[in-house]
Amino acid sequence: MGWSMPEKLGPNRRSFLRNAGLAGVGATALSTLGAVAPAEANEDARPSGRWNPDTESKQFTLAVMPDTQYLYWGSQNSINPEPQEASFRYVIANSGTPNNNIVFMAHLGDLTQDGDATSFQAVDKAFKVVDNANVAYSVLAGNHDVSGDDTRGTTPYLQTMGPQRFKRQKSFLGSDASGYNTAHVFRAAGREWLLLALDWRTSAAGFAWANQVIKAHRNMPVILTCHEIVAPTYGDEVYPYESGDPENNAVLSDYGQTVWDELIKDNDQIFLTLNGHYWPSGRTTKKNSAGNDVHLHITNYQNRYMSGGGMLRLYHFDLDRNTIDVETISPWILEKDPAERNRLEVLEARLTTSVDRFAVPVDFEKRFAGFIPVPVRPARPASKVLVPGTLAYWRFDGGGKDGSPFTASQRVRDLSGHGNDLTLLSVPGSAADALTWSADHHPDQPGHASLRFVGGKNPLHGAYLTTASRAPLNTETFKSGYTIEAFVKIPRDWDSGNNGNMPVLSRWGEAGNAGKYGKNTDPKEPVAQLMTTNNGREVQFNCYPLNQTYPTTNWSHGLAEDQWWHIAVVNDGHHTKLYVESALVADNPSTDSIGITSLGLTWLLGGHEYGGAIDNVFHGWIGDVRIVNRALRLEEFLTK
Template identity: 75%
Template sequence: MCPDHQRDTPVESGHNRRSFLLTAGLAGAGAATLGPLGAAPASAHSGGNSGRWQPDPAGLQFTLAVMPDTQFLYWGSQNSINSEPVIESFRYVIDNSGDSSDDNIVFMAHLGDLTQDGDASSFREVGRAFETLDSRGVAYSVLAGNHDVSGDDTRGSTPYLQTMGPQRFRRSKTFAGSDPSGYNTAHIFQAAGRDWLLLAMDWRTSAQGFAWANQFIRDHPKLPVILTAHDIVGSVYDDNVYPYESGDPENNATFSEYGQQVWDELINDNDQIFLTLNGHFWPPGRTTRRNAAGHDVHLHITNYQNRYFGGAGMLRLYHFDLVRNTIDVETLSPWILAQDPEKRNRLAALEARLTTPVDNFSMAIDFEERFSGFIPVTTRPARPANKVLVPGTLAYWRFDGGGAAGTPVTEPVRDLSGRGNDLTLVTVPGSAADALTWSDDHHPDQPGHASLRFAGGKNPLHGAYLTTGARAPLNAETFPRGYTIEAFVKMPLDWDATNNGWMAALSRWGEAGKAGKHDRNTDPREPVMQLAISNNGREPQFNCYPLNQTYPTTNWGHGLVEDAWWHLAVVNDGRHTMLYVDGCPVVDNPSTNSNGITTLGLPWMLGGRDYGGSLDQVFHGWIGDVRIVDRALPVRDFLIGE
């Protein structure tokens, strides 16, 4: 940022948004204002080991660290150098990579204005600070801000280029190249099992620089791109709002005049660019724009030079989580966090972690969908039944050999295990003709690319389900050596707790009381086994009456969202039962000793549940492949496995 102030003498003038450190009378680097509650912070270290730089390139959770304008810490022409906040942040980056930290910081990007004056003396100290990263092989990028250089990227040699130019990255494994000027650089880092491209663009990019960037993206057509620059968007918050509690924190930034040029010449037509990061302006802010392909581009401004101690080497951490399809963002000062909390002065205590909605927030991004335009989603091919008939398979039902999608089920469903446990249709009187239909919808990891669409419910009772025959071998099975029961399920958006609660994907006819069950937690009228969806939060429940006890063993899962496929698996090793959701063990798995499943010799139901000996509920949603095995399977052998 280039505010009009006597301390801020820019190399090139910028937007005059507000005076230096307007809010709270905060002092910048080199003006260590002391108050009665504490002295200026001394050099402090976090106690981390500043050890090896070893991020995990395969983990689906990783962090991009971002450092905005540090200019007030490097003003060599005024003999005002304060490297320790920056160095402490670098130590934090090193100490929070790989297995040693949940952060898994894989890359750090500086957003420009490394110095206040662009002086060679300032860059000499900047270069020394960055040796902290160089000595550990840390992957990072830098770019020039308007306080580092003047003019556009055709300016020729400068102290910035001599110190932080491409030659600095000659040994970096992530450095991918630069344009002829040296002011625009490309970096490719590995995270979540793929390559990511980060472009670090100059304060003012020439036509040649834009042409280079566009060509570099074209030369790497399948890489997601993060664009860093010094100036793209600025906050629209009122200058006097602090701590930024008004307005819309998700749409509080807009393009600068130059930022609009960057959008027009680089961002809009390059669908690979999904996130842009810039400094220069304050306060922080963000907005989202649709590119020419109709996809969201997230544009963020982050800058803390107007805060205590020139931003105190603040880091913005972008925590990517490709499992949750979320980027969690937090902002902190490792230099302040490294200080003894009892000895921090008042201003330091306020700045250790920033928690306002513009500094601490989450962004939902469906990465697979967002990147599908340049990284086509590969669909796992269907697998033939004989590939998943593991030893001990007692029944395997799948629905890719039935009728056309949307047509009613009328014929039996064959048991592909060859054990003779075929399923026949039962329709509740008065139900619609399409109460049970074929569907081509399926879980992405399901062997059979089809399912059944059940349109059942309880109030009033309606729908259709499938059942084994009266003499099916499965009816008599008690599973004394253990079992694995798997089913793929999906609930529709109109799922209702009152009408659809306690619907069972799979159950066994027969009342617990008639099987001699009578002890604690026993309902004598409920079935001897059911894999159902509860009425409270759509939680999967496996309730089973084992052979060795007179009361049930009950496993509970977490709430499952509608309109999404889930793989449920129940595994018993002859002693204990575990419930898994998408291959992950759930929290509520009891340690009760449980052996086998009680039977009265009655049929099994797919999509139905009885109570008191009568049909009580019919499934509402989709059921995909179902497999029953007479032993415990490891997760790798589940139907979702390799």
């Protein structure tokens, strides 16, 4: 998903169904998490636009607002809410939009410079912009808002921004007895996420409460916000244009170590922490007690132009790409006509240094597997995938134990019932375990097994499978079209010199012997071959059709190693298209291509013939393989 920002902020024109699944979650939890005071009436400062996030999309954004303290210094008669209000308008306008889909906003504390009641009166008025739009958000107290720990009793902060403010929010879960520590649940990517907003200094009772909240919601990923956790290890507290190592330029502060020991370390659900207080911004990653990564980030811009101008740090979660893309913007500046911005506004509209714009790779399923078990798609019986026209279907879940050798006495039955069974052939001198049974498989593969080939060409070695000399598939010419599907995984030790142009599936018979000639023709190569190529592990399907004397060739992009891929070759009777993971590749020829030439010879799984002799053997895993005598639709693929 690409992230872009409009220079002019406009209303959200998309309409999404608002999730109602969290209705009542706060009421259910409040009886155990602490009571709240009556809600205040927020009738003024109504914004334009609607708060309407898409809670099911796999792409969503958490908006983070750090220290805005210099905008609210009531004791000095210095109140300047416009930058923050512009950010609030931005959050509202960008809920549910394709490029942002802001689902929650978290303030990191130091709302004011002096903690004065006059400052909080102005803060109260500004926050009514988001209150009246029903924005899901959290706040917490910083050291400029309060003093001491969360046992301090009432303060202007608590009277203004305490739990009573959130009673109407569906995302509000509750607070501890002090009111300074709050819990929020927002829905995004089709699941609930727990966000804890902890006080500047949390007491033992506050930590006990936070631990209990996490324990009570043991299947939710947790984002922890606090005013202070990590501090930068670089810079002179001036604009941070250089940061050394941008991925490891922060360290736990003394109090941050307490937060780590009391709350983060032993709660595997906490995967991301966000704090302000210090500058320049930075980040680091630590391993928790379960051995998993916790990403700890500082974001704070109070030292920049206009006290940071109400800047927003946007955490763009993309669960399809397993990435959090992070960017930092000033909506207050972006609202202005670019031609009318002053020099500092031009520089500050978007921050693009390595500490302000970066990506965090997170394998969400793997990272959350300890508390959200990954559902495993069950194996499907062959009868469920024997679509009309299936000529051969091979799978490997009925063979030997994981890691055991494939022996000469074993065979792979053709589950289509057409008798195209596979038997073993080995390059002389190859190891006994050159071909083994494996439990590894593509997550969407019908059969939960594969074969592990250990082959190569320099020197030639390995074992492969072949149809019998009289198998019906040998003479098939596919005049009306075909679909060939295979699941493959390339290992990390793949080498272009030894494993380049390695075969997944090929048809014995030299092109020259079949009367083929002309452009791109190699008379010694097979009449059909599905393989991975020499340089970038691209998939190539090279076929000599019935109606041409020269081949047609389809090419894919490169396949990453150590990852399962589904490959499909589909011919509709005239044109051939190649798909990887059901996605059409770019290089598909428009040449008229009817059928596949046959010399009545065998098919090879994992083996390749050149000039009448085996010259290469596959290296990696091959899962289910299916051959059908017609073009399949995407919804008919083995992955569906």
